[in-house]
Amino acid sequence: MVSSKFDSLKEVVYTPESQLRHPRQFVQSMWQDLLASRELAWRLMVRDISAQYRQSFLGVFWAFLPPLATALVFVILNSRKVINIGETDIPYPAFVMFGTVLWQIFVDSLNAPLKSVTASKSMLAKINFPKEAIILSGMGQALFNLVIKLLILIVVFLIYKLPLGWGTALSLLAILDLVLLGMMFGLLITPIGVLYSDIAMGLTVVTGLWFFVTPVVYPPPTTFPFSLLAILNPVSPILVGARDLATQGVLENPIPFFVVTSIMLVVLVLTWVVYRLAVPILVEKMSA
């Protein structure tokens, strides 16, 4: 006789079959794990953030520094006419400060997934826990850094007496959009990045170049062929959109913004699927 408690126990089956053979079960487990990972994700996030700042004397200052430094360089270059940026709708220092902060937010989100997974290798190899937690905690940290960086932007607002409006509030959503876009790219490269260190190295180089082909320190070009940047580079419409919303209250080019956002959301879910499927294989390779 089997006790009734036994029947209520959750049963898990492991086979060599691809999990995609049972799509319904797979989607169910994705959802369940996402829910189950919340508490752990929170713990891991709090752990990493507090550890990061507890051992540092300057603390959050380090979150301000990189965008401030980049902005300063371009403000000097522009004021000395070393480079010619052209006209911007708002004072150039404010413009460039916005751009670099937003770019930094994107880069943080881009780096977060691979960084978190690499840091959790030993845990992944030994303990079974919802793997979404690692990604969510990485995203949480990126959001935390974002909040700190928003402080810079508030200061910029006050100094340049930029008008606050509904667009400013909406720009927060656009910034979240930017975070998700970064996460999407980051998650996309994570499975390969865990196997091959080339990815992490290449990522630094790529983001360095990417910075220059994104309208961060200059307004979106309107003349062909440079105007292609705004079309081919998915970061452009989101970053520019966030900046426009915040500083001018309007989305000047809504179509590319929403096209990129929709594609991004779909791809983000797909990269999540890839990540889930890849983890057991990655664990095998890191511990074998």
Place this chain on the structure above:
Amino acid sequence: MSNSEILVKAENVSKKFCRSLKKSLWYGMKDIGAELVGQNRQRKLRTEEFWAVTNVSFELSRGECIGLIGRNGAGKSTLLKMLNGLIKPDKGRITVRGRVGALIELGAGFNPILTGRENIYINAAVLGIRKQEVDKKLDPIIEFAEIGDFINTPVQYYSSGMRVRLGFAVAAQLEPDVLFIDEVLAVGDLGFKIKCLNAVNELMRNSAVIFVSHSMQFISWLCTKVMVLNAGKVEFSGNDVPAGIDYYYTRFERPDQTVSGSDKAVISDVQVFSGQRRASAGEMLLLNYGDDLSIQMGLSLDSLVSQPAIRIVIWDQELRPVVDCFSPFSGFEINPKSSSRIKLHLINLQLNMGVYSIAIVVVDLSNNCGEVLSRIDHAAHFQVKTTYTSWAPVLLRGEWKAEEC
């Protein structure tokens, strides 16, 4: 609980690994690709691949504990990882029912900068213990770990023992249906070891346990079943735990003889006897509890040696010395000028079950530090069988008496 409450079932489970890193990473890419297009895993071996686990099947019900034994690399941990769902099997099928707990990596998720208290919550979250549960059990955890006032100190200032104790204390709060244990038992000092074992015993009572260990004492003490793995294959599987341990001992665990020292003494032709039975180096002598044991060896000394002495040490399987015979302690003197055949006779050997190894050390006592002239480790092996098995290395019958009062 009924016997049909099978919580873990493995059916012909196999797993392959790759020897070369480059290939392994490349196969990883391919496997991810295959997984994405819904293809099942390659069942055939590719270049540089080998079967790390082959055709393992077993069933485990609540209240049972299966011991996985085998040498390093036999596939125990790989099997455990598959059962735990960390990696997928390449063949076969694994079914696991109920809440799973694992005592595999103690203190997973610990951050050295954070305090013990903070790390308790992190580690618990990693193991899937909810915050409310931890809140309730926080004091028992701290007490169990014997951390005391250090609980608000960063874990990086803990001794390694404290860290493991804290990790164990958290893991011991699990209430699993299925429990995996990999070599983490008995951490810390003696007092804590006993606490650990009691805690594990408590956990085991209500779950199905898969237990990996090199300690045959733990295996014989805790397990109801045993499986011996060698190169990924099951060589023994059954409910007769002592027989399984015997199988393992007699076939696999026999380290090779090693010789060291200054070579001013040469030990040759070591033999062990018991009654009519004898064994030389590399062979196993079988003894029953209480049998006599003789050890013989040839000894020739360099002319410079003036005050030689012999020490014979019997080590158990865990390389603990359990018997030490030192010639000066017995008042036995060795003539330094001649080569001779030395014999040591031990009467009524009261060692517990297990395989033992004999080390012979010849020293010169004339200089203060006692120069080691020659030392042979694992010079000979013998196995003791008993009807009763327990923890201790020595079993004594003693005299029992009851006085009416």
